[in-house]
Amino acid sequence: MAWVWFHRFGSPPHFYRLARRLTPWFGWPALILCLYGVIAGLGFAPPDYQQGDGFRIIYIHAPAAWLSLMVYVVMATSAAVGLIWRMNVAHAVAASCAPIGASFTALALATGMLWGRPMWGTYWEWDPRLTSELLLLFLYLGYMGLRNAIEDLSRADRASAVLAIVGVVNVPIIHYSVIWWNSLHQAPTVMKFGRPSMPAAMLLPLLAMLLGFSLYFVALLLTRARGEVLRRERSARWISEALAQE
Amino acid sequence: MMAPRSTFAAAAAVLVARDLRLAQRRAGDSLLPLGFFLVVTTLFPLALDPELSLLRDIAPAALWVGALLSSLLALDLLFRDDGQDGALEQLALCGQPFAGLLLAKTTVHWLLTGLPLVLVAPLAASALGAPYGAMPGILAAVLLGTVALSLIGAVGAGLTLSLRGNGSLLALLVLPLSVPVLIFGARATALAIQGEPLAAPLYLLAAMAVLAATLAPWALAAAVRIGLE
Amino acid sequence: MNDIAAENLHLWRGDVHVLRGLSFNLTGGECLQVTGVNGSGKTTLLRALCGLMPLEQGRICWRGADITADPSAYHADLAYLGHDNGLKGDLTALENLRFGIGLRRRVTAAACDAALAQVGLSQQHGLRLRQLSAGQRRRVALARLPLMDAALWILDEPSSNLDASGQTVMVDLLVRHLDSGGAAVIATHQATGVPVARLRALTLQ
Numbered sequence: 001m002a003w004v005w006f007h008r009f010g011s012p013p014h015f016y017r018l019a020r021r022l023t024p025w026f027g028w029p030a031l032i033l034c035l036y037g038v039i040a041g042l043g044f045a046p047p048d049y050q051q052g053d054g055f056r057i058i059y060i061h062a063p064a065a066w067l068s069l070m071v072y073v074v075m076a077t078s079a080a081v082g083l084i085w086r087m088n089v090a091h092a093v094a095a096s097c098a099p100i101g102a103s104f105t106a107l108a109l110a111t112g113m114l115w116g117r118p119m120w121g122t123y124w125e126w127d128p129r130l131t132s133e134l135l136l137l138f139l140y141l142g143y144m145g146l147r148n149a150i151e152d153l154s155r156a157d158r159a160s161a162v163l164a165i166v167g168v169v170n171v172p173i174i175h176y177s178v179i180w181w182n183s184l185h186q187a188p189t190v191m192k193f194g195r196p197s198m199p200a201a202m203l204l205p206l207l208a209m210l211l212g213f214s215l216y217f218v219a220l221l222l223t224r225a226r227g228e229v230l231r232r233e234r235s236a237r238w239i240s241e242a243l244a245q246e
Numbered sequence: 247m248m249a250p251r252s253t254f255a256a257a258a259a260v261l262v263a264r265d266l267r268l269a270q271r272r273a274g275d276s277l278l279p280l281g282f283f284l285v286v287t288t289l290f291p292l293a294l295d296p297e298l299s300l301l302r303d304i305a306p307a308a309l310w311v312g313a314l315l316s317s318l319l320a321l322d323l324l325f326r327d328d329g330q331d332g333a334l335e336q337l338a339l340c341g342q343p344f345a346g347l348l349l350a351k352t353t354v355h356w357l358l359t360g361l362p363l364v365l366v367a368p369l370a371a372s373a374l375g376a377p378y379g380a381m382p383g384i385l386a387a388v389l390l391g392t393v394a395l396s397l398i399g400a401v402g403a404g405l406t407l408s409l410r411g412n413g414s415l416l417a418l419l420v421l422p423l424s425v426p427v428l429i430f431g432a433r434a435t436a437l438a439i440q441g442e443p444l445a446a447p448l449y450l451l452a453a454m455a456v457l458a459a460t461l462a463p464w465a466l467a468a469a470v471r472i473g474l475e
Numbered sequence: 476m477n478d479i480a481a482e483n484l485h486l487w488r489g490d491v492h493v494l495r496g497l498s499f500n501l502t503g504g505e506c507l508q509v510t511g512v513n514g515s516g517k518t519t520l521l522r523a524l525c526g527l528m529p530l531e532q533g534r535i536c537w538r539g540a541d542i543t544a545d546p547s548a549y550h551a552d553l554a555y556l557g558h559d560n561g562l563k564g565d566l567t568a569l570e571n572l573r574f575g576i577g578l579r580r581r582v583t584a585a586a587c588d589a590a591l592a593q594v595g596l597s598q599q600h601g602l603r604l605r606q607l608s609a610g611q612r613r614r615v616a617l618a619r620l621p622l623m624d625a626a627l628w629i630l631d632e633p634s635s636n637l638d639a640s641g642q643t644v645m646v647d648l649l650v651r652h653l654d655s656g657g658a659a660v661i662a663t664h665q666a667t668g669v670p671v672a673r674l675r676a677l678t679l680q
Contacts, residue, residue, distance in 0.1 A: 083468075086529075138422040145418055149409050152489050154529075155472050159405050162468045163419065166401060169461060170423050173454070177426035181433070249580040249624060251551065260577035264566070271565040271603075332559025339525060340578040341551030347578075475528050 010087040012229050019222040026219035033212030041205030054118045059205060061111035063213040064104050065129070068136055069171070071101030071217060075143075076168035079161035089225075091157035092232060094164065095147065096224035100217060102140035108133050128182035132175045139167050153232065257342040258350040265354040268327075276358040279320035283363055286312040287370045302375035306435035309371055310428050313363055313388060317395045318417055320359035321403045324351065325470070329407055335474055345467035349459075352400040352466070360392035376439045383438030383448075390451040391431040397458035398423050401465045407473030427454055477503030477626045477658045478538060479524070485532035486516075486523055493519045497533070499677055501658050503626070506649065506669045509662040511679030517662040518558070520679065521631050524660060525555050537627065551579065554625035556633055560616040564605040568596060568615045571604060576622045590618040594644050609636040617645055621652070628652060628659040642668075 041059035075097035082090030112130045113123045124130070143160055150156035252260070269276050290308040291301055301308075328334040328351075337347050367388040368381040376384065402420040409415065430447040437444035479501050486494040493516040501507050509517050522528045524535060526542050526549065535542045542549045562571045572587040591600045594614040604612055613636045620628060628649075634642050646668030649659060653673055661667055667674065 135422050135425055138418065142415075142419045142422065145415050146405060149406070149411065149415055152475075154487070155475055159469060159472045162401075162465055162472070163405055166423070166461065166465050170426075173426050173457075174422070177429045181429045249582060249586075251580055252577060256581070257578045260574055264563070264570075264574040267570070268563060268565050327563075330559075331563065332557055332561035333563060335527065335557060335559070336555070336561040336575065337578070338527065339550045339553060339555050341547050341549075341553075342578060343547070471527075475522075 010085070010089045012089055012233050015089045016226055016229055019226045023219050023222045026215045026222065030212050030215035030219055033208045033215065037205045037209030037212055040201075041209065045202045045205055046199065054115065057111050057115045059209050061108055061115055062206060063209045064108035064111060065133060066210060067213050067217055068101055068105040068108050068133065070214070071097050071104060072136065072139070072164075072171060073168060074221075075101060076164040079157075079164040083158055083161040083165075088157075088232060089229060091161070092228040093221065093225045094161065095157070096221055096228050098140055098144050098147070100220055100224065102137060102144065104213075104217075105133055105137040105140060109137065126182065128179040131182070132178045135174050135178065136171065139171070143167065252342070254342050254346055257340065258346060261337070261347055261350050262354050265351060266358075269354075269358050275323055277362070279316045279323075279359045280362045280366060282319055283312045283316035283366065284370065286315060287374065291374065298375035302439060305371055305374035305376050305439060306432040308374060309367060309384075309388070309435060310391070310432045312370070313367070313392065313431075314395065314421070314424055314428060316363060317360065317392060317399055318413075318420060320355070321399045321416060321420070322413065323359065324355045324400055324403045325407055329473070334470065338471065338474055344471070345463035348400070348404070348466045348470060349463045352396055352462070355400070356393060356396040360396050363392055364389045371435070371439075376435075377441070379441055380435075380438040383444050384435050386448055387431050387434035387438070387444070387451060390448065390455050391427050394427045394451065394455040394458045395424055397455070397462040398427070401462055401469060404466045404469030404473060407470060427451065430454070476538065477656060478536075479627060479658055479660070480536045481524070481533065482536070483533040484520075484523065484530055484535070486519060486528065486530050488519060494523065494530075494533075497677075497679075499675070501660070501675060503656040503658050504653050505673050505675055506653055506659040506661060506667060507675045507677055508667055508669075509660065509677045509679065510664060515679040517679060518631055521555075521629050521660065521662055522557075524629055525553060526550070552626045554620050554623040554628050556616055556620065556628075556630045558631055558635070560612055562604055562612060562616060565603060567601055567603055568607070568618075569600040571615060572619060572622065575619050580622075580624055582622055586622060587618075590622050591615070593621070593648070594618045595640065610638055610641055613637055614641055614644065617648060620648060626657050628657060628661075630659065630661045630663075632663055633661065634663060634665050 037059060042056050045056070047053050047055075075094050078090045078097065079094035081087060082094060109130060112127070112133065116125055116127065116130070117123055143163055146163055147156045147160045150159055287308050290304060294300060294304070325334060328337070338344055340347075364385060368376075368384055371380065371384050372378065399420050402416050402423075405419065406416050430450045434444045434447035434451065437447065481497060481499050484494045484497040485492070497520065499507060509520060511517050519528060523530055526535075526546055537549050537552065561575070563574075566574065568591060569584065569587055572590060573582060573584065576582040576587070588597070588600060591597055594617050596611060596614055596618065599607060599611060604615065607615070613633075617633065620630075633645055637645060642665065649661075649667060650669060652659060653669060
């Protein structure tokens with residue numbers, strides 16, 4: 001029974017219609033959650049006892065960093081699905097994930113650097129998590145570069161799927177290597193803050209932003225993937241019918 | 247008339263013998279990465295103060311960056327020739343496990359380009375101020391590291407098989423994946439130079455080499471098949 | 476016994492629909508000659524038959540079994556000669572044969588020598604391939620075929636670079652292969668020299 005659903009999801013016209021219907025269900029809640037998170041977090045949460053108001057950038061930085069990793073996993077998973085079950089829609093989803101993930105990574109890096117400036121005095125301190133994000137950005141760029149370099153779409157899909165799978169295995173290894181590397185030099189990781197546990201007023205906006213970013217990612221992914229599916233199937237007949245319905 | 251079919255071991259042996267014979271006939275090719283490594287490690291003292299105590303501090307970095315870049319350069323030798331003259335295709339069609347044959351090719355490649363680095367690394371290290379007591383540790387670290395780098399690099403080479411271009415895409419793909427090897431290799435070298443026990447990073451390097459040896463054959467076969475289409 | 480059947484093959488290369496519902500049947504002792512203008516997909520078809528290119532639709536059956544079910548067994552029965560010879564320029568003709576066949580079957584130097592004599596290169600077996608002409612290299616590639624002991628031959632423009640005597644050699648090898656019950660798929664514009672009774676034709680648009 002689940003197989004039927006799985007294969008129907010993989011059919012391009014079905015995916016196109018389904019994605020169109022689902023997008024608002026993710027988009028609007030994302031907007032509301034992010035608005036709440038930004039206002040509550042930037043405006044109303046109490047200042048951190050150690051970092052003062054500077055910590056507020058975490059409301060953007062932490063969700064961005066978390067998403068940058070999650071998007072890579074989603075990308076690798078859908079690439080693997082596309083490779084194993086030869087599903088074009090899965091490849092389209094993976095291709096759409098990459099620029100989104102790279103943007104989240106760049107955002108995490110930028111906000112991390114903005115955070116570092118008041119905390120460390122410099123924009124870049126080879127902090128393990130930022131360095132790890134930087135390497136993740138390179139992995140995304142490599143994926144997009146490989147896709148771009150191979151002309152035949154089907155081969156590009158499958159080669160980048162192999163790369164994504166190899167990458168996803170390496171991401172935890174790279175991440176922990178970098179943490180270990182940095183721990184040797186006893187540089188304080190300023191990214192932690194405010195012991196003991198965060199009060200609810202601080203935590204709730206953060207969770208809201210996290211969820212909001214995630215929902216936003218899904219909405220954005222559905223939109224991009226629809227466009228990607230459209231581009232790939234442009235000669236198929238179902239497209240004129242689907243567009244006529246819109 | 248039906249001669250018996252070769253076992254995989256026999257086929258791999260034939261392939262290894264062929265690659266070694268070819269390397270012998272084109273001796274210059276395999277030595278180029280080694281030359282590159284030596285040049286790169288020479289650049290560091292030239293760019294800094296040739297004060298040995300200072301060089302000793304950067305020796306791990308110089309050695310490993312040199313090894314990384316040299317192994318990257320050497321990747322060109324792995325599949326380019328066979329890909330261009332159709333020999334790789336024949337390998338894919340000979341009825342033997344393709345992943346195994348590619349692993350055999352990568353092993354020969356390491357023997358020709360990685361092993362010389364292992365042998366030369368202690369010399370380069372001592373030229374950068376490393377004490378003689380550090381040599382066994384450095385040898386072990388570079389041995390494990392080059393094995394892992396060869397395998398990771400081979401996957402990158404397989405993915406970029408049919409692409410023209412100047413190799414910067416290959417570097418972009420391979421270097422981030424090589425970072426853990428760099429980190430632990432340099433750390434092991436630094437500990438060796440300081441005379442401290444370096445079992446921990448060596449074990450991690452070994453684990454990475456084993457992981458690469460396990461994952462790479464699948465990825466290699468998949469990548470090269472895609473490249474052969 | 477040695478039959479190959481293709482059913483409804485569809486293959487796209489990028490945006491081009493190269494193979495559009497192609498089907499054919501071939502039994503042992505028969506030769507399929509594939510013709511068509513440049514770019515009509517002959518090489519693509521042959522590579523798809525080898526299993527080098529994945530099909531969007533359709534299947535290929537060798538001896539009744541789908542080739543994707545057990546690719547290794549299929550490849551063991553298959554000898555492919557593409558546009559490139561698949562030979563190494565720095566090895567001698569003899570070494571090339573020994574290494575090429577050694578991957579599949581045990582072969583003696585004497586057998587390789589005999590194969591080279593069959594294609595008219597007995598004088599050149601000690602020369603590096605680099606030193607041979609294009610036609611001679613093609614003959615070495617042809618010499619590989621009977622040694623492979625393969626029931627199915629898939630040859631892409633086998634006569635390219637061959638002079639008249641080379642073509643005779645090729646026809647000879649082919650007819651002998653068909654006589655022993657083997658099947659062959661050949662993409663070529665030239666006459667295969669195969670008796671009409673055993674020749675099937677396929678033209679690609």
